[in-house]
Amino acid sequence: MTNTNQQQSDGRERVLSLRGISKNFGAVSALTDIDLDVHTGEVVALVGDNGAGKSTLVKILAGVHQPSSGSITFRGNPVTLDDPSAALRLGIATVFQDLALCENLDVVANIFLGKELSPFRLDEVSMEVKAWTLLNELSARIPSVREPVASLSGGQRQTVAIARSLLLEPKLILLDEPTAALGVAQTAEVLDLIERVRDRGLGVIMISHNMEDVRAVADRIVVLRLGRNNGVFDPDASNQELVSAITGASNNSVSRRASRRQAQNVQAQAPQGQAPEARR
Amino acid sequence: MTHRMSTYWQRWGIFLILLLPIALLMILNPVFRQPGNLFNLWQQASIIGIIAIGQTMVIILGGVDLSVGAVAALSGVVCYLMFGLGGGGLAMVGGVVAALTACAIVGALNGLLITVFNITPLIATLGVLSIVRGLVLIVTNGELVYAEGPAYAFSEFLQDSTLWLPNAGLLFVGLAVAAALVLRRTIFGQYIFAIGGNEKAASLAGLPVLQVKILTYAICSMMAGVGGLLLSSRTASALPNAGISYELQAITAAVIGGAALGGGKGSIFGTVLGILLITAIGNGLNLYNVSPFWQTGVTGLILLLAVGFSTWGNREARSVIR
Numbered sequence: 001m002t003n004t005n006q007q008q009s010d011g012r013e014r015v016l017s018l019r020g021i022s023k024n025f026g027a028v029s030a031l032t033d034i035d036l037d038v039h040t041g042e043v044v045a046l047v048g049d050n051g052a053g054k055s056t057l058v059k060i061l062a063g064v065h066q067p068s069s070g071s072i073t074f075r076g077n078p079v080t081l082d083d084p085s086a087a088l089r090l091g092i093a094t095v096f097q098d099l100a101l102c103e104n105l106d107v108v109a110n111i112f113l114g115k116e117l118s119p120f121r122l123d124e125v126s127m128e129v130k131a132w133t134l135l136n137e138l139s140a141r142i143p144s145v146r147e148p149v150a151s152l153s154g155g156q157r158q159t160v161a162i163a164r165s166l167l168l169e170p171k172l173i174l175l176d177e178p179t180a181a182l183g184v185a186q187t188a189e190v191l192d193l194i195e196r197v198r199d200r201g202l203g204v205i206m207i208s209h210n211m212e213d214v215r216a217v218a219d220r221i222v223v224l225r226l227g228r229n230n231g232v233f234d235p236d237a238s239n240q241e242l243v244s245a246i247t248g249a250s251n252n253s254v255s256r257r258a259s260r261r262q263a264q265n266v267q268a269q270a271p272q273g274q275a276p277e278a279r280r
Numbered sequence: 281m282t283h284r285m286s287t288y289w290q291r292w293g294i295f296l297i298l299l300l301p302i303a304l305l306m307i308l309n310p311v312f313r314q315p316g317n318l319f320n321l322w323q324q325a326s327i328i329g330i331i332a333i334g335q336t337m338v339i340i341l342g343g344v345d346l347s348v349g350a351v352a353a354l355s356g357v358v359c360y361l362m363f364g365l366g367g368g369g370l371a372m373v374g375g376v377v378a379a380l381t382a383c384a385i386v387g388a389l390n391g392l393l394i395t396v397f398n399i400t401p402l403i404a405t406l407g408v409l410s411i412v413r414g415l416v417l418i419v420t421n422g423e424l425v426y427a428e429g430p431a432y433a434f435s436e437f438l439q440d441s442t443l444w445l446p447n448a449g450l451l452f453v454g455l456a457v458a459a460a461l462v463l464r465r466t467i468f469g470q471y472i473f474a475i476g477g478n479e480k481a482a483s484l485a486g487l488p489v490l491q492v493k494i495l496t497y498a499i500c501s502m503m504a505g506v507g508g509l510l511l512s513s514r515t516a517s518a519l520p521n522a523g524i525s526y527e528l529q530a531i532t533a534a535v536i537g538g539a540a541l542g543g544g545k546g547s548i549f550g551t552v553l554g555i556l557l558i559t560a561i562g563n564g565l566n567l568y569n570v571s572p573f574w575q576t577g578v579t580g581l582i583l584l585l586a587v588g589f590s591t592w593g594n595r596e597a598r599s600v601i602r
Contacts, residue, residue, distance in 0.1 A: 046297075084484065084486070085486050088486070096484070098480075099481075100474070100478070100480065100481035100484045100485065101478065101481055102474045102477035102478045102481050102482065102544070103474060103477060103478065103544075104473060104476070104477035104478075104544035104545055105470075105477060109470060109473075109474070113470075113474055113481075113482070113485040113487070114485035114486040114487050115480075115485075115486075116467050116470070118467075119467070120467060120468075121465060121466055121467070122465055122466060122470060175445060194407060236281060
């Protein structure tokens with residue numbers, strides 16, 4: 001387990017810093033004293049069991065909820081995120097789990113929804129050109145930007161949602177379960193996209209339950225448990241370590257499987273002539 | 281049947297079914313195809329057509345307005361009460377402005393009830409229908425409202441022709457083109473489609489959902505007001521019980537034209553075709569002396585057919601996407 005949370009990551013700019021963030025819903029404490037740092041060009045995976053507070057934390061950063069206590073520093077300045085538009089103005093974009101796309105509209109309309117280029121008349125040509133440019137920069141596989149979103153695959157929809165979030169050139173992107181309910185090929189497509197977003201120098205916070213996906217793209221893994229920080233890990237941390245931090249149990253199926261595997265390795269390395277009892 | 285075929289059938293099937301009796305009328309009834317009758321048909325279609333344009337916008341938004349018939353009656357009554365005050369040409373303009381303002385207020389009230397008070401469109405507009413209809417009956421004492429002078433001039437203008445084309449029909453076409461441009465070429469139109477398609481997504485994208493809804497309902501009521509003015513101009517008087525069952529015909533036209541009652545889908549061109557088909561069928565039934573009571577039943581049947589096509593098509597599309 002590393003403690004990269006507090007330090008500058010390879011001299012890169014710290015884009016977001018949370019200190020002592022707590023959130024109460026009446027008597028229920030959803031988050032308690034959360035600390036988190038995100039740097040430019042870095043993917044931070046936020047993992048934890050159901051009810052760990054991941055979505056609440058993302059909603060605080062998206063401006064949907066306001067923290068009960070604690071401070072948010074964005075690009076070196078203390079900020080308050082009163083509503084989603086305040087977060088967007090600052091440069092924090094969110095791709096929610098349900099993607100929030102209008103399936104009846106085409107790709108261009110969805111990308112520019114609420115951010116149209118002219119105040120009254122739709123500037124279709126400029127919007128289409130800009131949409132293509134943005135999607136090409138992300139190497140997105142979209143058949144046509146005039147295709148209704150309803151006819152796109154899950155991966156393509158996720159691509160449209162991410163492209164839309166990049167339109168206002170944010171500094172930080174929050175992705176809530178970006179690979180949930182996607183097939184293998186579509187998941188790979190989205191993970192590639194996340195890497196390309198990181199390569200553009202953006203900070204990325206990604207919520208996921210899928211450890212394979214987390215390991216594939218994350219630079220750091222932040223574990224939340226029961227609304228509290230429960231460790232910061234490198235992506236090459238063992239499954240046992242991660243599951244222990246997520247569940248709070250050192251004795252679980254993953255740790256038992258790891259122990260069995262270790263025992264098998266010892267057994268395999270034992271000299272052939274030795275008695276079975278000794279090998280056991 | 282392939283997916284593409286089923287999509288075309290879903291989109292145009294209802295038109296083909298309704299075109300069949302019209303084609304038969306064209307062949308079998310020489311009166312039907314006379315220019316005079318077709319001219320009359322266009323004029324008849326204009327009243328409901330203008331109301332249906334507003335209704336289409338509301339349906340695309342994901343709502344429905346059942347108060348349009350009552351609002352049409354309100355429009356005529358307010359206008360002709362203003363005409364009764366006298367004042368020549370000024371009274372004519374004042375009457376029209378007062379009528380459309382009253383309609384816009386009713387529409388905004390519909391929008392407020394739906395957005396701020398979170399009442400479902402069906403219940404909100406049904407309540408407003410009753411209030412407006414009651415108000416009109418109270419003000420008029422249930423009697424016909426007519427006025428000399430400006431009323432006749434107004435009636436003459438709307439029932440007249442320009443280059444052999446009916447003014448009412450030209451107004452219908454003009455408003456249809458304007459509405460189509462608003463829906464397809466403006467940000468406001470885009471927002472109507474977006475809110476109808478996914479209101480939550482539209483809200484998260486920062487769209488002014490409340491304002492768009494209120495404005496759309498106000499536009500719908502103003503369109504109903506224009507329809508009411510055309511209706512009253514036919515007899516140079518305003519009937520307090522005018523416009524009954526107009527909401528049914530307007531909704532039917534929109535649904536025939538491809539509008540989805542769930543919202544997010546529809547077109548003004550489709551609605552115009554829909555209203556022309558309904559009017560033509562009604563006209564044909566008139567030519568064969570079929571009772572008007574039957575005509576209402578036929579409209580209801582057409583609505584069921586159109587909704588059936590739409591629902592079936594959506595189910596097909598979903599199964600293909602899945």
